[in-house]
Amino acid sequence: MSTPHVPANGSSPTSPAEGWITTPLTEELLRGALELERTAQGVQPHRLPARARAQAADGQLAMAEAQTSGVRLVLRTRATAVELDVLRTKMAYEGAPPRPDGVYDLLIDGEPAGQTRAPDGNVMLMNMATGSAELQPGPVGTVRFTGLPGRDKRVEIWLPHNEMTQLVALRTDAPVTPVASGDRRVWLHHGSSISHGSDAASPTTTWPALAASLGGVDLVNLGLSGSALLDPFTARAMRDTPADLISVKIGINLVNTDLLRLRAFAPAVHGFLDTIRDGHPTTPLLVVSPILCPIHEDTPGPSLPDLSTLDEGRLRFAAMGDPEERATGKLTLNVVREELARVVRQRAAEDPYLHYLDGRELYGEADHAELPLPDALHPDAATHRRMGERFAELAFGADGPFTG
Template sequence: MSTEHPWVTPVTADLLRGFVDVEATARGLLPHRLTAQARRQIPDNQLAMAEAQPSGVRLAFRTRATMIELDTVPTKRVYQGFPPPPDGVYDLLVDGRLTAQATVGGGNVWTVTDMFTKTAVLAEGPPGTARFADLPAGEKDIEIWLPHTEITELIALRTDAPVEQALGSGRRTWLHHGSSISHGSNATHPSATWPALAAAEGDVELVNLGFGGSALLDPFTARAMRDITADLISLKIGINIVNSDVMRLRAFTPAVHGFLDTIREGHPTTPLLVVSAILCPVQEDTPGPLVPASDGGTLRFTATGDPAERTAGRLTLNVIRDELARIVHQRATDDPNLHYLDGRDLYGEADYAEFPLPDEVHPDPAGHRRIAENFARLAFGDGGPFAAKTG
C-alpha cells in the first residue's frame, strides 16, 4: 500500500453481514452459510463447497479511507476438461452504490474430475489481495461483497484511514433458500445475483442460502433456517429435486411439509413465501436426472428421464409446481402468513424468448436482472407478501 502508515484491521464477525457462521482458520476467518451442526451432516462435496462460497456475504464498515486492501485466500473451482472460469469478483459499494471492483488471483483450486460423482482434488496456493484505490473522500459506508463463486478465507483489511463498525441499517432481514440460480450461477459479480438485486430493490438485508445443486429439502438446512433471525423468508423449491432425481412424489410431499414445519418452529408468524422453479424447458415435463455435456466447449444440460413415468411418481417441474400450490393452499387455511409464487411469474416464456438460458438451466446476467425485477415487484411491491407495513 502506498500510504506510509496504513491501518490494519483483523477481519472479525463484527465486520460481516449475510453470513450464518464463521470458522477460525490458521490464517484468518472463513464465512459459512450453514451452521456448524448442519455442516457436520452434509453428505457430499457439492454442498460442502457451495455453502462455503459466500454468496451474499459482505464486509460492512464506516471509514474515510480512499484506499482499501483486503487480503484473502480464494478457493476456486474448475471442471476437468472445461476452460477455467474467470477469477471471482469483489464488489465495493460506497453508500449502497457499486463504486469499484477487484479480483484475487492464485489461491487454492478444487478441480472437479467427475461431474457425476462430484469427485474433486484440491491444490493449495498462496493468498492474494483485492485492492481498491481512489475512493471518494469523506466519511462513508463501505460494503465489500465477496465473490459468490469462490470460497474466501479472510485474512486482514488494510486502509489509509481508521475503520469503524457499521451501524445497524434498521432494514428488515430477508432469509432466502434456493438452488444454483439463487446462489448466482452466471451472474458476473456478487451484487448482481438476482437475490442481491432484489434485496436492494426491497431495501432489506439479505441472507442468501442459495446452494448450487443442493436445494434438496435437507432437514439440516431447515433447522438452520429455523434458528436464523429473519423478518422475511422465502424458499425456492423444485429444480434441484428434479434434475438430481432424488425422490418421487410420495416422498416429496411430506418432505415439503416437514421443511415448512421445521421453519415454523422458529418463525411461527414470519411471512413465508414458497416459490416454484422458473421456466426451464428441458425439465418442464421431462424427469431427471440432468446430464451435463460439452457443446463446442460450452457446458449444456439435457434431461434424461422418461415423461411417461410421471404417472408412477417421477417428478418434473410442472408436477412440483402443482403440488407446491396445493400444499401451500392447504396449509394457508391455518397459516395466513404462508404464500405461494409460481416461478414462471419471475421468468416465463416471454422472458425465455428474450433472454434464453445459455446452458438450458441457468439464466444469464440479464435473466438475473429480470428475475430480480419481477421478484421485487411481486414480493416487495404493494400488496406483496413482503411489502413494508405502514402506520
C-alpha cells in the same frame, strides 16, 4: 480495535509499517454469513452452521455453502484505500471452458463504486465424468480499492458469489467501525444454484442481491448450488436465523438430482415449512416454485452434463429421465408446481402469513424465447437482472407479501 500495517503491494501481504491500520476480521464486520470458522490463514465465512455441515457428508454442499454468495464486509470509515488479503478457491472443470474469476464489488453508501478480482489462490479441479476433485493449492492474494472519498461513509465489499473465500487481513488508511445491525429488515432466502448466483456477472447482481437492493432489505442468501433438497438441517438453520422476511425456492434440484418421488415430496415440504415456522411463526414466508426450464418441465431427472458439447467449447445439460416415468412418481417441474401450490393452499387456511409465487412469473415462456438458458439449466446475467427486478416488484411492491 486496530493495529498499524502497511498495504500490500502486488499479490502478497507485506510487513507492518506506520500509517496503515489492520482491523481484526470479526462477525461484527460481516453480513450474510451464519458462522465464521477460524483457519490457519484467517477466517472462512460459512452460510450454514457447523452443526448443519456435520450432518451431510456431501462435497457439493460443502463447496456451495462455503462459497460466499451474499457475504459482504460492511463498515463505516473515512479511509481512501482499503485492502483485503484473501485466499480464494476457484472451481475449474476438466475439459470445460475456463470459468471467469470471482468478482469483488465495492459499494459506497449503497451505490456501486468499483470492482476487482483477486490474484492467485487455490483451484479445485473437478472431473465431471467421475465426480472426483483435486485441490491445487495457491498463495494468498490481495484485493485493493483506492481513491475512495475521504468523508465518513458506509463501505461494503461483496465477496465473490461463486468462489470459496478465506479472509486473511483487512487494511485501511483510516480507522473503521462496524455498522450496527438492525438498520434494515433482514430477508432470509433459500434456493438452488439459480439463487446462489449461477452465471450472474457479480455478487451484487445475482437476482436475490438485486431484489434485496431494490427492496431496501438486508439479504442472507442461502442459495446453495445443487443443494436445495429440503434438507432438515437447512430448515433448522433457517429456523434459528433472525429474519423479518423469509422465502424458499423449491423444486429444480429435487428434479435434476432425481432425489424424491411424489409420495415423499409433499410431506418433505410440510416438514421443511413446519421447522421454519417453529422459529418464525408469524414471519411473512413466501414459497417460490421453479422458473421455466424446458428440459425438465415434463421430463424427470437426473440432469447431467452433455459432454459432447465440450468439444464446441461450451457446456450444456440434458434431462436423462423418461416422461413416462411420471406415472411411477418421478418428479417434473410441472408436478412440483402443482404440489407446491396445493401444499401452500392447504397450509394458508391456518397460516395467513404464508404465500406462494409461481416461478414462471420471474422467468417464463416469453422470457425463454428472448433470453434462453445458455446451458439449458442456468440463467445468464441479463436474466438474473430481470428476475431480481420482477421479484422486487412482486414481493416488495404494492400488495406484495414483503411490503414494508
